[in-house]
Amino acid sequence: MEPRPTKTGTCVYCGKIGPVTRDHIPPRAIFAKHHRHGLLSVDSCRSCNGSFAKDDEYFRSMLAMRDDVAAVPDAREALESTVRSLNRPQQARLRAATMRNIQPVEKWQSGLYLGRRLAYNVDLTRMNRVVERTVRGLFSNEFGHRLPDDYAVHVIATDQLYQDDIRTMVGIDRVARMALTGGVRRLAEGAFEYAVSPTVDDPNASIWVLRFYVNVYFTALTGPRDRIPTMRRHRRPPLSSPAAPSPPSTASAAPSSGSSPDRSSAAGRPGT
Ligand SMILES: [Zn+2]
Numbered sequence: 001m002e003p004r005p006t007k008t009g010t011c012v013y014c015g016k017i018g019p020v021t022r023d024h025i026p027p028r029a030i031f032a033k034h035h036r037h038g039l040l041s042v043d044s045c046r047s048c049n050g051s052f053a054k055d056d057e058y059f060r061s062m063l064a065m066r067d068d069v070a071a072v073p074d075a076r077e078a079l080e081s082t083v084r085s086l087n088r089p090q091q092a093r094l095r096a097a098t099m100r101n102i103q104p105v106e107k108w109q110s111g112l113y114l115g116r117r118l119a120y121n122v123d124l125t126r127m128n129r130v131v132e133r134t135v136r137g138l139f140s141n142e143f144g145h146r147l148p149d150d151y152a153v154h155v156i157a158t159d160q161l162y163q164d165d166i167r168t169m170v171g172i173d174r175v176a177r178m179a180l181t182g183g184v185r186r187l188a189e190g191a192f193e194y195a196v197s198p199t200v201d202d203p204n205a206s207i208w209v210l211r212f213y214v215n216v217y218f219t220a221l222t223g224p225r226d227r228i229p230t231m232r233r234h235r236r237p238p239l240s241s242p243a244a245p246s247p248p249s250t251a252s253a254a255p256s257s258g259s260s261p262d263r264s265s266a267a268g269r270p271g272t
Pocket of ligand 1: 011013016044
């Protein structure tokens with residue numbers, strides 16, 4: 001359901017001036033109920049705001065199903081909501097698609113076989129879209145103006161990287177450390193934190209690190225559209241979780257088998 005416009009303003013996302021609603025960044029649904037007061041929100045036109053709901057639900061579900069977030073109370077509550085939502089009769093098709101998407105994989109860590117685990121594919125393009133919007137909102141909140149139209153947000157999900165891809169990892173690590181020197185802002189203990197570092201020569205270029213549920217990181221850059229760096233597309237299946245890379249010899253056992261470059265797999269705890 002689209003929220004009702006409350007006043008006139010400028011949409012942080014598309015820049016249109018007119019009736020605006022408030023959009024929560026990051027999406028309200030990722031927070032436990034008792035954390036849902038005092039969240040950040042920005043002006044959004046009705047059309048932009050109305051288009052976010054499905055991606056937001058997907059984002060929450062994919063984060064909450066990860067086994068490395070099970071200890072975070074906000075993630076547990078999000079997982080309960082996800083299960084409740086999938087159990088609704090009108091969600092039968094989505095439920096079936098989700099179940100089909102969950103497959104057993106061989107799990108390895110540092111050359112040790114850890115046995116078979118359940119994993120699921122994640123549409124990173126969709127996940128990154130939510131992070132991009134969150135960064136746009138945070139940018140406007142932090143710097144007092146919206147990111148100009150000739151600037152873009154480039155999002156890197158840490159799960160997209162291979163631990164043996166040293167050059168990329170070193171690059172991301174440097175970027176993350178630069179952002180962290182700006183200080184960490186905590187929105188709700190354990191649920192969401194972020195750090196931002198502006199650059200000296202361009203007020204619209206900035207580096208962001210976003211952390212959801214303690215263990216899930218995204219790095220993002222804002223910069224001129226024509227100068228924003230493009231990441232190398234990955235040829236092999238990405239990590240199933242940041243801490244547990246598969247050795248190259250078993251990489252083809254992962255269900256995501258590189259069929260789509262924008263899909264990652266994550267170790268999950270479906271049905272718990
Ligand atoms: Zn808009």
